[in-house]
Amino acid sequence: MTTKTRKVAIVGVGFVGSSCAYSLINQSICEEIVLIDRTRERAYAQALDLSHCMDFTHTRTKIRVGEPADCRDADIVVLAAGANPVPGGSRLALLESSAELYSALIPIIMESGFDGIFVVAANPVDVVTYLVWRLSRLPRSRVIGTGTSIDSSRLKILLSEHIPVDPRSVQGYVLGEHGDSQFPAWSHVTIGGKPLLDILAQHPGRFGGLQLDEIAAKTRNAGWEILQRKGSTHYGIANAIAHIVRSILNDDYKVTAVSAVLDGEYGQTDLCLGVPAILSRSGITELVELNLTQKEQELFLRSCSILREAASSLATSATSVSPPFP
Template identity: 40%
Template structure:
């Protein structure tokens, strides 16, 4: 019986290596394998990270390998992606991302992998759906990072405005991980009370808060990072490790991720960011947020954009 946690990361760019580093310094992984189409890059990153792991007390080991090395992994993280252009949206490299996962998923499944896919590759909602179809896995075991990082950005914006710790705020971005995402403001709470009550009771702290501006600022933060350094890496890596921690430690945490909806929120056959309960077997339950009529329209519109991208996706390989 396997007692060590094995995780494979496919793609050793900045996101993949940042995720790998976060995994080893938090002790979430025992055996970590890096896979990349450029094997020398994966081998060099593994050597560097293995030395970093030796400075920790967790005893993690890092190696490199091919898709066959993913066969006995508990979790496979897919980060491989085309480079994000700060002047364009995440859906502009849909075709290239589809081509990438088309070459990744079948050989991993053929190697005997029967664990959980965690998908970072953008556009993550469409790609999560594609990984699910390519693998034949149930929705519980194909998890996109979805709006998890977007939700963190929303909480950080609200924390900055109100001058409180972001852990004291509950807020979820939902829908597309992209420009059409929405926030159910009626479900946002501070100190256990609704956002509108927090604004009313703390006018000096609220500083004339405008929810639309908060959302716009949060959405644009990723492109500000890309404009300055070429890609986001640390934020998505930490967010991914939060998802992995919920699985490995069976935390039953509520995290907004991209999951195939099967009637929830009135949608079926589409992956989108919604809060779910995560545990050792993956997605245990989709959490139903009660949306207002306006919020429902915004959510439906966001999923409409995801469907448009799905329709533009290349056919699955035969």
């Protein structure tokens, strides 16, 4: 009997990449992980450290150091290389450095023969995902950004602090940019299947103090709050990456808010931003189009405009910069 080894390559093994590998190992999501980093010694140290987890996990995950050529037979390549946002700045401020990095790196990965799925975690994730899609020339279903997956999780946790339920009993999505123009689609947030707006209207005495604008602001600023206090966010986004990878490899058909390339959905084309998507072994099986209120449509269009302007500044072919990895 032969079985196919599920292989994930992680490019960039700083806080996010290494935490992602740790999540993949502890959740037994794949059989092989390859760590790729411009600093090979750091990748080696991370692989050695992570290998020492195996005696305490349910299954053995082989983990080793590699290079872009090792992406050839990977099922998924996670792109986590890149700088952290500067406190008080914007994720979009990282665009120039990220574009330079991935304009050099993606052609190298594609030349290896890679024919799997990219999961993009580098900021600004929506524009980088768009760039990776253009450079790789893969179908849009196989280039997926983490997008607003982490923001949607933050929204659910914040709501669970006001309405006493498990965060996993809250259903809803943050849409648009993983950044300052994101917004919760309040018209589609439910708790136990009941619309949140109905709950608030029917129980003003219990939940009258819940201010949706304040919750939206806390959701939007959660990453900055962490960044200002410890310099980076990595545990939450690492688990978001692991969730996306697991949904793909297990053919889960799970709906998750990710950064996806739109081709007519929500009336938009040639643009990448956070929307709910059905994830399966083929990548994105389908995008879920929510019926947005007029206000939500206006917020969505604003986010589209900001990201379209950022994407328009990119060169969509590889530049002549030196390769970022050996």
